[in-house]
Amino acid sequence: xxxxxxxxxxxxxxxxxxxxxxxxxxxxxxxxxxxxxxxxxxxxxxxxxxxxxxxxxxxxxxxxxxxxxxxxxxxxxxxxxxxxxxxxxxxxxxxxxxxxxxxxxxxxxxxxxxxxxxxxxxxxxxxxxxxx
Amino acid sequence: xxxxxxxxxxxxxxxxxxxxxxxxxxxxxxxxxxxxxxxxxxxxxxxxxxxxxxxxxxxxxxxxxxxxxxxxxxxxxxxxxxxxxxxxxxxxxxxxxxxxxxxxxxxxxxxxxxxxxxxxxxxxxxxxxxxxxxxxxxxxxxxxxxxxxxxxxxxxxxxxxxxxxxxxxxxxxxxxxxxxxxxxxxxxxxxxxxxxxxxxxxxxxxxxxxxxxxxxxxxxxxxxxxxxxxxxxxxxxxxxxxxxxxxxxxxxxxxxxxxxxxxxxxxxxxxxxxxxxxxxxxxxxxxxxxxxxxxxxxxxxxxxxxxxxxxxxxxxxxxx
Numbered sequence: 001x002x003x004x005x006x007x008x009x010x011x012x013x014x015x016x017x018x019x020x021x022x023x024x025x026x027x028x029x030x031x032x033x034x035x036x037x038x039x040x041x042x043x044x045x046x047x048x049x050x051x052x053x054x055x056x057x058x059x060x061x062x063x064x065x066x067x068x069x070x071x072x073x074x075x076x077x078x079x080x081x082x083x084x085x086x087x088x089x090x091x092x093x094x095x096x097x098x099x100x101x102x103x104x105x106x107x108x109x110x111x112x113x114x115x116x117x118x119x120x121x122x123x124x125x126x127x128x129x130x131x132x
Numbered sequence: 133x134x135x136x137x138x139x140x141x142x143x144x145x146x147x148x149x150x151x152x153x154x155x156x157x158x159x160x161x162x163x164x165x166x167x168x169x170x171x172x173x174x175x176x177x178x179x180x181x182x183x184x185x186x187x188x189x190x191x192x193x194x195x196x197x198x199x200x201x202x203x204x205x206x207x208x209x210x211x212x213x214x215x216x217x218x219x220x221x222x223x224x225x226x227x228x229x230x231x232x233x234x235x236x237x238x239x240x241x242x243x244x245x246x247x248x249x250x251x252x253x254x255x256x257x258x259x260x261x262x263x264x265x266x267x268x269x270x271x272x273x274x275x276x277x278x279x280x281x282x283x284x285x286x287x288x289x290x291x292x293x294x295x296x297x298x299x300x301x302x303x304x305x306x307x308x309x310x311x312x313x314x315x316x317x318x319x320x321x322x323x324x325x326x327x328x329x330x331x332x333x334x335x336x337x338x339x340x341x342x343x344x345x346x347x348x349x350x351x352x353x354x355x356x357x358x359x360x361x362x363x364x365x366x367x368x369x370x371x372x373x374x375x376x377x378x379x380x381x382x383x384x385x386x387x388x389x390x391x392x393x394x395x396x397x398x399x400x401x402x403x404x405x406x407x408x409x410x411x412x413x414x415x416x417x418x419x420x421x422x423x424x425x426x427x428x429x430x431x432x433x434x435x436x437x438x439x440x441x442x443x444x445x446x447x448x449x450x451x452x
Contacts, residue, residue, distance in 0.1 A: 016239050019143075031362070038357065051200075051201060055267065060266070071423075094301060105449075110445075117435070120435070124431065
């Protein structure tokens, strides 16, 4: 009865995620109530001085935007490449040891890890993993 | 009707756990840190060893004025604490506490769901840093984002090793498949997962995004009152979630003597033990520099987690 079981699966799926949705709704409600109650409880007495950006305690110079060297972007490249790879691990992980897979998938896994490792070694050799 | 009641009960239980457990950990942190540093910690509020200190803090936070800097991006600034906090509530529903369906709800792709939702919390810090109109906040926000690059990957890889061992990505399913020898088998993955989790929570020694001696308080510098309190709550809820997940994935969750009736107690005990370790690390390690974390993640954690995957794969194929 493939049809019946898939209907059942779908029902379970929607039930699960509607509960998750309800939790999200409860969370939003909690935050809304907290902010609402906070609004009723707290004093409001703004002054010009108070509304200045605190920054480090001294009156701010210029705006919130400042020149700075962002060195993280190389990591973000690396990260995107690796993270996309890692996504494919999960579906594979659930079946790789099932009957009929075994040795072949193990070789595939070592190929996969090998690719990642070579990529990582290349980045390492190029010196992008160090700042100094 | 029974079904509705059942779901409502689970929602209430999750909300209560979400509001109580972080406070318990916070109070424990006060006392444990104090004793490790040879002082008393809070002693006055509530009478007995200052047990009501955090309640008093909450009352204080609720009465404080809510200052939004004139230069800030108002809406984003005000929403950020909620974005930082709510993912942890969502994750809590999927963490199994005991056997026989003692879990908020069984999410089939639980492991995937949990890791994906936890990643959203970082957006809260980024929004706060971006919207504050404060250079130090912006730096803090960027450091938070950079930290994501460092820990997310080792975390994913270590978690997928457990999924390989269990042959499922449902969290209760993983626990059903658990055997005691998984603990030594998956120990490297467990250490990697826990370390990466500390970096996600911005806990010492990975608290560069809020490094007070460098960038005041990072993305949270401009926050006051209730909104600041929500950020703090997010940090401690994060500890609950990280320790709970490490327990479920690597320490066997509710497995233990008399698991049938006392399973939930085992989960709580293991989680509490890990939370203690989180506090312990805060007291004993100095803060790393931002690039030292990147280096640690890419040259130690990721190779280790890849090795764990290889080990898991070989053992699993050989034994099955």
